Amino acid sequence: MDTRVSKKKLGLKDRYTAMTRGLHWDTTYQPMDKVFPYDTYEGIKIHDWDKWEDPFRLTMEAYWKYQGEKEKKLYAVIDAFAQNNGQLGISDARYVNALKLFIQGVTPLEYYAHRGFAHVGRQFTGAGARVAAQMQSVDELRHYQTETHAISHYNKYFNGMHHTSHWFDRVWYLSVPKSFFEDAYSSGPFEFLTAVSFSFEYVLTNLLFVPFMSGAAHNGDMSTVTFGFSAQSDESRHMTLGIECIKFMLEQDPDNLPIIQRWMDKWFWRGYRLLTLVAMMQDYMLPKRVMSWKEAWEMYAEGSGGALFKDLARYGIREPKGWKDACEGKDHISHQAWNTFYNYNAAAPFHTWVPDDEELAWLTEKYPETFDSLYRPRLQYLREQQAIGKRFYNNTLPMLCTTCQIPMCFTEPGDATKIAYRETEHLGDKYHFCSDHCKDIFAHEPEKYVQSWLPVHQIYQGNCFKPGTDPSQAGFDPLAAVMDYYEVKVGEDNFDFEGSQDQKNFNEWRGDDGLGEDE
Amino acid sequence: MSTVALGNYEFAPKDVRQNFPAPLLYIGWEDHLLFCAPVCLPLPGETPFGALTGEVLPGVYGAHPDFARIDWSQVLWFKSGQPWQPDSTKSLQENGIGHKDVIRFRTPGLTGIGGSLS
Amino acid sequence: MSNVFIAFQSNEDSRPIIEAILADNPHAVSVHSPGLIKIDAPDELCIKRATIEEIIGRRYDLQEIHVSLVTLSGYIDEDDDQFTLSWKH
Numbered sequence: 256m257d258t259r260v261s262k263k264k265l266g267l268k269d270r271y272t273a274m275t276r277g278l279h280w281d282t283t284y285q286p287m288d289k290v291f292p293y294d295t296y297e298g299i300k301i302h303d304w305d306k307w308e309d310p311f312r313l314t315m316e317a318y319w320k321y322q323g324e325k326e327k328k329l330y331a332v333i334d335a336f337a338q339n340n341g342q343l344g345i346s347d348a349r350y351v352n353a354l355k356l357f358i359q360g361v362t363p364l365e366y367y368a369h370r371g372f373a374h375v376g377r378q379f380t381g382a383g384a385r386v387a388a389q390m391q392s393v394d395e396l397r398h399y400q401t402e403t404h405a406i407s408h409y410n411k412y413f414n415g416m417h418h419t420s421h422w423f424d425r426v427w428y429l430s431v432p433k434s435f436f437e438d439a440y441s442s443g444p445f446e447f448l449t450a451v452s453f454s455f456e457y458v459l460t461n462l463l464f465v466p467f468m469s470g471a472a473h474n475g476d477m478s479t480v481t482f483g484f485s486a487q488s489d490e491s492r493h494m495t496l497g498i499e500c501i502k503f504m505l506e507q508d509p510d511n512l513p514i515i516q517r518w519m520d521k522w523f524w525r526g527y528r529l530l531t532l533v534a535m536m537q538d539y540m541l542p543k544r545v546m547s548w549k550e551a552w553e554m555y556a557e558g559s560g561g562a563l564f565k566d567l568a569r570y571g572i573r574e575p576k577g578w579k580d581a582c583e584g585k586d587h588i589s590h591q592a593w594n595t596f597y598n599y600n601a602a603a604p605f606h607t608w609v610p611d612d613e614e615l616a617w618l619t620e621k622y623p624e625t626f627d628s629l630y631r632p633r634l635q636y637l638r639e640q641q642a643i644g645k646r647f648y649n650n651t652l653p654m655l656c657t658t659c660q661i662p663m664c665f666t667e668p669g670d671a672t673k674i675a676y677r678e679t680e681h682l683g684d685k686y687h688f689c690s691d692h693c694k695d696i697f698a699h700e701p702e703k704y705v706q707s708w709l710p711v712h713q714i715y716q717g718n719c720f721k722p723g724t725d726p727s728q729a730g731f732d733p734l735a736a737v738m739d740y741y742e743v744k745v746g747e748d749n750f751d752f753e754g755s756q757d758q759k760n761f762n763e764w765r766g767d768d769g770l771g772e773d774e
Numbered sequence: 775m776s777t778v779a780l781g782n783y784e785f786a787p788k789d790v791r792q793n794f795p796a797p798l799l800y801i802g803w804e805d806h807l808l809f810c811a812p813v814c815l816p817l818p819g820e821t822p823f824g825a826l827t828g829e830v831l832p833g834v835y836g837a838h839p840d841f842a843r844i845d846w847s848q849v850l851w852f853k854s855g856q857p858w859q860p861d862s863t864k865s866l867q868e869n870g871i872g873h874k875d876v877i878r879f880r881t882p883g884l885t886g887i888g889g890s891l892s
Numbered sequence: 893m894s895n896v897f898i899a900f901q902s903n904e905d906s907r908p909i910i911e912a913i914l915a916d917n918p919h920a921v922s923v924h925s926p927g928l929i930k931i932d933a934p935d936e937l938c939i940k941r942a943t944i945e946e947i948i949g950r951r952y953d954l955q956e957i958h959v960s961l962v963t964l965s966g967y968i969d970e971d972d973d974q975f976t977l978s979w980k981h
């Protein structure tokens with residue numbers, strides 16, 4: 256090789272410092288706290304922003320260059336998948352319902368994250384934190400775009416994916432992710448980073464990504480797998496931002512500790528409750544199963560999380576208050592959630608079904624202490640009812656938890672036969688919760704959660720009908736009116752997988768014998 | 775405890791009584807987890823309690839095989855988790871039920887699908 | 893003592909990176925799963941630009957690893973010549 260004649264240039268650390276600190280200035284025409292009004296109101300004390308260690312150092316030039324290359328490769332895979340009719344290579348059409356759940360409930364959160372990081376990327380006085388947040392904002396918009404692009408191919412062939420932005424703001428179960436993120440991005444910048452960067456993208460991230468991506472890999476969906484790998488590399492930068500922010504705050508002032516601990520308690524629990532949807536997906540919606548929710552929880556939460564909180568103990572941080580109850584729930588929440596969507600499938604734009612015998616056997620194996628006594632009998636009963644033409648649909652709206660907004664399907668820690676009820680009074684009104692932890696979250700910030708837009712309550716208030724709807728008319732069908740407001744195609748997007756268009760179409764395309772099959 | 779905020783953080787609660795056509799009541803049937811969660815219904819305060827059990831609950835729970843076997847004279851009632859004796863001749867309101875109250879009932883001897891409490 | 897790890901998509905771009913890591917980090921262990929190669933190492937893992945350049949025979953910008961990177965665990969210390977993961981903060 257020729258001897259390189261290298262031009263003198265700045266090293267990586269210096270280039271990055273020049274871009275961030277070097278382009279920063281403290282304002283003098285206006286006072287700093289007027290230009291950055293959100294930086295101190297949460298009570299977090301920062302004495303020296305110079306102590307912020309950049310979690311990664313991508314200059315804008317490097318960022319565009321390498322993200323651009325990733326995009327080209329990813330879109331090439333998506334295009335190849337489309338050209339090769341990759342949708343015919345999936346295990347079976349029930350798998351697509353996992354993608355419906357993803358595009359309906361997860362993808363919109365990428366867009367909210369984009370907005371949230373854009374906001375905090377303006378509000379921190381520390382330049383390093385601002386730049387990292389701004390880059391993450393671009394990453395999150397990228398995720399929204401690439402997920403939409405990848406799953407749009409399936410939208411050509413299957414129902415339940417065509418109207419997700421409209422559904423996100425209206426459909427009952429989507430208020431769960433929506434309210435989670437609105438709680439986060441209406442908080443201050445330090446809480447936002449604790450909620451999203453740390454609690455969700457560091458502590459809990461593997462519990463979102465691994466189930467969906469390994470589920471995709473095992474069910475023949477290489478397009479989604481490739482998206483997943485491509486996004487995870489962005490996530491590795493996000494994770495490092497999360498842990499850096501926590502350590503920075505803890506090291507700046509001991510007074511920050513109780514605030515951070517409280518945020519960790521709140522956001523661990525809120526994140527855990529949000530992951531209920533993933534638990535259900537993992538145990539019930541993957542025809543070729545990978546690992547159970549319980550196994551994933553043991554590996555990624557109890558394993559990695561345990562080590563993390565040991566590491567943070569030297570700052571005085573303890574494990575989140577809800578940790579033990581979350582661990583206890585690993586045997587139950589997937590079954591409770593599936594039952595909820597089975598009950599209310601008339602109102603949800605994806606399909607549910609009773610697992611077949613092989614799948615029930617897998618569930619027995621993965622949940623040896625609980626499945627056969629608590630959950631198998633009702634699933635078998637539901638199957639019998641369906642076989643005689645009486646597929647069970649719950650026709651009465653459920654009670655929801657005010658904080659997490661999930662139907663009150665969760666049971667007492669230690670007794671999975673008893674629904675857990677908690678209540679409190681605030682300014683003369685009663686409020687209800689699924690757990691001690693959702694109740695505590697309310698108790699600390701009631702002014703936030705009295706604003707909860709609870710879908711069931713909004714329906715009863717008459718806010719979920721299209722303009723011009725007259726409920727006093729004879730023969731008024733409130734469920735039909737709500738579905739009209741949702742713009743869900745009744746008989747196409749909803750109801751059981753058996754007999755659905757998705758099932759019929761897929762059997763035809765694959766040339767399978769069109770009779771209902773057991774796989 | 776108050777929400778930490780920039781400026782005044784006070785908003786009208788979304789679920790006060792006047793926003794609904796009737797008070798909300800939450801009802802749960804213990805030991806019958808086939809129904810994934812307790813239900814929520816707007817019921818006028820003048821509704822006789824007997825109409826709740828005679829006309830409303832069959833529509834809610836009638837699909838369950840245990841429902842037809844309920845002996846309403848043996849049913850145990852709870853309000854906010856505490857034992858409670860409703861008077862079926864009186865209205866919900868006269869029985870002390872208000873907006874966003876929660877009641878549960880247990881039907882002794884009826885233990886769900888195959889005794890699994892579903 | 894805790895492991896750090898780094899994972900790459902299994903493709904032609906990551907092949908020389910993996911080779912370089914395993915050559916420079918004798919205690920590192922690699923595991924293949926569908927589409928993915930994960931490398932675990934006790935305490936610390938270092939990727940050196942010079943080693944990769946030796947393998948591929950051209951100049952290499954260490955930040956090119958971002959194109960094939962999937963995920964990692966540990967604190968990053970990087971400059972133009974090396975990218976190190978460790979638990980030192």
